[in-house]
Amino acid sequence: MRPGDHSPGPRRSGGGTPTTTVPDGDEARIRPGSHVQERNVEGPGQAAAVQRRLDELLARKGEPVTVLPRSSPVPGSGARRRLSDQVRIPVYFHVLHNGSTGDISAALVRKQIAALNAAYGGRYGGADTGFSFELQSISRSDNASWYSNPEATERDFKPRLRHGGPGTLNLYSADLGDDLLGWSTFPWLYKGAPKMDGVVVHVGSMPGGTIDHFNRGFSAVHETGHWLGLFHPFEGGCTPPGDYVDDTPPERDATNGCPAFKDTCPAPGTDPIHNFMDYSWDICMNQFTHGQGVRAHQVFTAYRT
Numbered sequence: 001m002r003p004g005d006h007s008p009g010p011r012r013s014g015g016g017t018p019t020t021t022v023p024d025g026d027e028a029r030i031r032p033g034s035h036v037q038e039r040n041v042e043g044p045g046q047a048a049a050v051q052r053r054l055d056e057l058l059a060r061k062g063e064p065v066t067v068l069p070r071s072s073p074v075p076g077s078g079a080r081r082r083l084s085d086q087v088r089i090p091v092y093f094h095v096l097h098n099g100s101t102g103d104i105s106a107a108l109v110r111k112q113i114a115a116l117n118a119a120y121g122g123r124y125g126g127a128d129t130g131f132s133f134e135l136q137s138i139s140r141s142d143n144a145s146w147y148s149n150p151e152a153t154e155r156d157f158k159p160r161l162r163h164g165g166p167g168t169l170n171l172y173s174a175d176l177g178d179d180l181l182g183w184s185t186f187p188w189l190y191k192g193a194p195k196m197d198g199v200v201v202h203v204g205s206m207p208g209g210t211i212d213h214f215n216r217g218f219s220a221v222h223e224t225g226h227w228l229g230l231f232h233p234f235e236g237g238c239t240p241p242g243d244y245v246d247d248t249p250p251e252r253d254a255t256n257g258c259p260a261f262k263d264t265c266p267a268p269g270t271d272p273i274h275n276f277m278d279y280s281w282d283i284c285m286n287q288f289t290h291g292q293g294v295r296a297h298q299v300f301t302a303y304r305t
């Protein structure tokens with residue numbers, strides 16, 4: 001057990017139905033069995049508008065638009081094709097804590113960064129997306145209310161703590177209560193709210209943390225996927241274009257646990273339950289696809305360079 005580890009406490013909403021206050025347009029990872037809706041999942045209309053704008057921006061920059069040839073490698077095929085562009089993302093890690101509670105070690109922060117690098121480098125499986133992450137510094141804020149109610153206080157702590165520009169990842173750890181594992185802002189929100197840009201994760205979701213089934217650091221991997229512009233593979237259900245990535249087979253709904261078999265859409269391919277952008281248990285997740293890497297590079301070019 002690490003110093004600073006703790007069981008997630010009850011949510012601080014005043015009783016009754018739990019609510020989430022993740023701002024509109026942000027993206028959150030919800031724990032199974034929780035009663036909150038992920039109300040900020042982009043609807044098909046929103047996702048289509050995002051894609052139109054992305055294509056416009058890429059066309060303006062002379063970049064190839066939209067997705068991939070159908071012959072792209074499929075998940076599980078062992079494809080480890082390296083994308084030509086390597087992007088190094090500086091990371092500022094902000095530890096929010098309440099005295100010794102949540103005041104995690106620098107070694108744990110480095111483990112989390114290592115999990116990001118392994119996931120995005122294809123070292124658990126799947127594609128090497130060409131993204132890598134370099135820890136710049138760790139800040140520590142001893143603030144009980146930031147630590148135990150980060151959703152309500154992010155407008156306070158993010159502007160004070162954030163470093164860097166659009167291509168800099170600011171990662172915050174805190175106690176997100178019983179429902180949320182993390183949340184992220186999308187890249188297209190940066191321009192309108194640069195200081196709010198970043199990823200917040202539950203401290204118990206970090207490698208070796210206290211949250212059963214979700215303690216390999218993959219909540220940060222998942223949320224960073226949103227930070228890079230990736231949608232869930234269940235975006236839009238079975239209806240194309242889904243997540244705007246061709247090599248993640250569509251799935252009707254989010255995955256719980258790690259089912260032996262799941263195939264919820266008529267389109268070819270079983271559900272991408274091992275994909276970091278699904279909701280499976282951490283032990284079930286091991287891959288991004290080549291197409292997700294391409295999309296993340298496109299979005300990065302449009303919004304984070």
Ligand SMILES: [Zn+2]
Binds near residue numbers: 027
């Ligand atoms: Zn998500």
